Amino acid sequence: MPDPSSSLSTVVSPDDAVEPRQRFSEVLSDLAGRSSPTISIGNVLDAFGDRAFGALMLLFAAPNVLPLPPGMSAVLGAPLLFITAQLMLGRSTLWMPHFIRERSISRDFFTLLTAKLSPTLHRAERFLRPRLGMLLHPLPERIVGAACLLLAIILFLPIPFGNIPPAFAIAAFALGILERDGLATLVGWLSAIGSLLILAAISSAILAGINAFFDQLWVILG
Template sequence: MTEAKQSGQAGLEQVIDGIIELGKRQDKVAINEIQDSLGRRSFGPFLFVPAIIEISPVGGIPGLPTVLALIVALFSIQMLMGRDHFWMPDFLAKRTVSGAKLDKGLNKVRRVVRWLDKISRARLGWAVHKGFLRLIAVLCVLLATSVPPLELMPFASTAPFAAIALFGLGITTRDGLLVILGLIVTVGAFVLVGMGLLG
C-alpha cells in the first residue's frame, strides 16, 4: 500500500488512459495486455479496472461481465493467499475485447474516474487495514459469483461491480470512506441478487 500516493489520485485516470491508448492502437486487446498495463501495483487497481470496464458501455458485450467477474474472483482469492503478483490462466489472459469498443467505452467513464480521483483522500485508515482487506477480498469473491445470474437482467451486474470499483479505489487511495460506501453498495447488490433469484 506504499504506492497509494503514486497509483492513487491522478494514477487511476492515468491507468484508464493507458488502456484507452491500447484500444486506439490495436483492433483487439487481450486481458493480459490490460494486466500488463497495470504493472506491479497494489491490489486496488486490479479490482478497480475490471469493475470500471464492466460499468462502462463495454460491459454490455454478452459474456464479458462474467469473464470480468471471474478475473476479480481470481485476484481476490490470490490476495487472500498473500500474493503480490497476480496470475491468470491462459484461457482468461488471452481473451480479447474490441479495441474500438474499449476506447469508446472507457472514454465515456473517464470523467467519472477523474472525479473519483479528486474526491478521494487518505482517511478512516482502519477500513483499509490489512485485516479489513481480507474481508473486502472475501466480499469481492461473493460479489463476483453473483454476476453470472445477473447477466440475464439488463444492467443488473453493474451493482456488484459498483461495489467492487469503490473497494478498488478506496484501497488504492487509502480512502476508508469509499470502502464503507462499497460495503453499503454491497448490501444493495446482494438484495438485488436475492430479488433476481426469487423472481
C-alpha cells in the same frame, strides 16, 4: 569553520523528487493511446504493477455498471472470480496464468470503454485520497476480497438487472484499494449490503412467480 548542522541536511534537486503515481484514468488513457491493435490483460498488469488487484477489479467491474449486451456480465465477471479469490487469500501480487495474460481486446473497443468510463473516473478521483487506513490493513483487505468474491459470483449469474449493484460495489472496493481510501471502502460495504438485499428481493419475486405459475397450473389441470 563549517556549520556542523549542515552535514545533517540534504539538498534535494527537482530531478530527485518523487513523482506522484498516475491515477487510474491516466494509466487507462496511456494504454488506449498505444499503437498496438490490441490490449492484453498482461499489458494492463504490467502498466499497473503493484496496483494490479484494484486496477483489474475496477476494469472488469466498472463496465457492468453501464448498459451492456446480454451475456457480457458473465464474460467480464469470470476474471473477477480469479482476481478476488487471490485477494481473499492474501496474495501480495496478482498472478495470472499465461493463457489469461494473453487474452486481449481490440484497442478500438478499449478506447471506447475508456472514453465512457473517464468522465465518471475523473469526478471520483477528485475526492479520492489516502485515509482511514485501518480499513485497508492486510486482514480487512482479505475480508474485502471475500466480499468481492461473493459479489463476483452474483455478477456472474444470469440475473436480470442483477449485475449493476454488485458491479458498483466491487468498483467502489477497487477504488479504495487503488487509492488507499478507506472511505471508498465504506461505500463498497454499503453497496455490497444493498446488493445482497436487492438479490434477496429479486429471488423472492422470482420464487413467488414460479409458485403462482404452478398454483395456476394445478388449478387448470385439476
